[in-house]
Amino acid sequence: MDAIYALVYGVVEGVTEFLPISSTGHLIVTGHLMGVPWTKEVKDTFEVVIQGGAILAVVAYYWRDLLGQARVVGHDKQVQQLWLGLVIACLPAAALGFAFSDEIKHYLFRPSVVAWALIVGGVIIWWLESRRDTSQVHRLEDIGVRRAALIGAVQCLALLWPGFSRSASSILGGMLMGLDRETATKFSFYLGIPTLGGAALVDFIKSRDLLGEIGYGTVAIGAVSSFAVAYLAIGWLLRFVATNNFKGFAVYRVVVGALILVLVYTGHLSNAGV
Template sequence: MDAIYAILLGIVEGITEFLPISSTGHLIVAGELLKGLLTTPWTPEMKSAFEVIIQGGAILSVLVYYWKDFLKIRHIATDKTQQNLWTSVVVACIPAVILGVLFGSKIKALLFTPSVVAWALIVGGVLIWVVESRKSTPVIHKIEAISPVKALGIGAIQCLALLWPGFSRSASSILGGMVLGLDRPTATQFSFYLGFITLGGASLLDLIKSRDVLGQIGVLNMVLGIGVSFVVAYISIGWLLRFISNHDFKGFAVYRVVVGVLILVLIATGVMSNGSLA
């Protein structure tokens, strides 16, 4: 039954990691609803470590999905387009790295609760609706045209996800890109690139810190979680890019509000504890 639990959480992670709906919020709800499947209850440390593990599978899907684009980095010494692109990606990561190093553990300890995540989902949904309702014309239509200055702005807005657990890194970086003049597909693709670097580094550090509990999770559970998360995330990336070519993000805004309200209802009815998730 632990294997089924691992597979189902891998599916949830793969679907939600790169959509602007907060993988954190969904893993909270899924973890609570599915915990009865566990042969023996997992400790908070085990759950946290497993979430980091399956996030790794989702991150790897970005590398595989864009492998042809990532291979172009080998020409970075002579290709100015690649120089600008990766300079912008690195610059966009700087605010989150600084904030994470200075305040990450404190923010997680103080704010990482289901109710905080729920309100982040709701407020984020409202902001997505507001941004999508603006009357503005995008001026940037490919990621290679994103300047380091705009990238820094996107990176700063991305920090909303770190400051407010449950806001969603994807949502904040996509919204930041759209506010700063990127069209929807370009903002989304840049968010994928940022996720690969930002989440990849953060996950590696968290995994090192959690190495003592990995043995308790089990090799089979880890392999299943990573594999399922990778496959589902790969499919989700392709689906999202096709979807936004003809649709806006307002549907995700409504969905976020519904999930946020669901979490608050689960807390109010005693189905879910509102204790710290750190």
């Protein structure tokens, strides 16, 4: 059954990582619903590590752009500014994760917390999409270090409140900073490379023995399925935001959050930390 659990986890991670609906929240609830028998420490580590598969999907999807940027970064000021901004943007989340990761996992990785994060995030998305469009930035190279740093600060909301969604917080932060919807979405993909890639690598190095309890083959199944599904999800989301807003995701978040609360308060879903 471990292989089945890993496959389901990987598919859920791949579908939800880059959509503004919270991969962490969906993985927590998925683990509860499947009754995964792994220890809490193994599940927490596994969920973070398979994010590495989703991040590799970003690298694969944008490999031509990334290679082109690598070739000119030594003399192209705009590319240098873009990657300096990305590095600065990931630092707040990295610092918080280093300091409080274990406490957040222990106290906040539970369905009711996720449910309220989904609902509140959905309301914010609806509000933001109902405003008059004031976007001024239409290219990654024009974001600048200051905007990138502020987006990185907003991204911390996802770490502090499981279920809010890293992609949602970074996309919403980008839109609040004047990025148009497509540019904010693409920046969120890029920002995931150092943010999630670093977290996945650190957790893998720190917790190799824990992952050995379920076998590295099981981990590989989760990571590979996450990669394949995330690759498809990236292309779909980019096509979607070209002609649509995020209000549909706002409705989805509120409905799913309300459903989780009903299941928790009627006793059909355990609210214990996983």
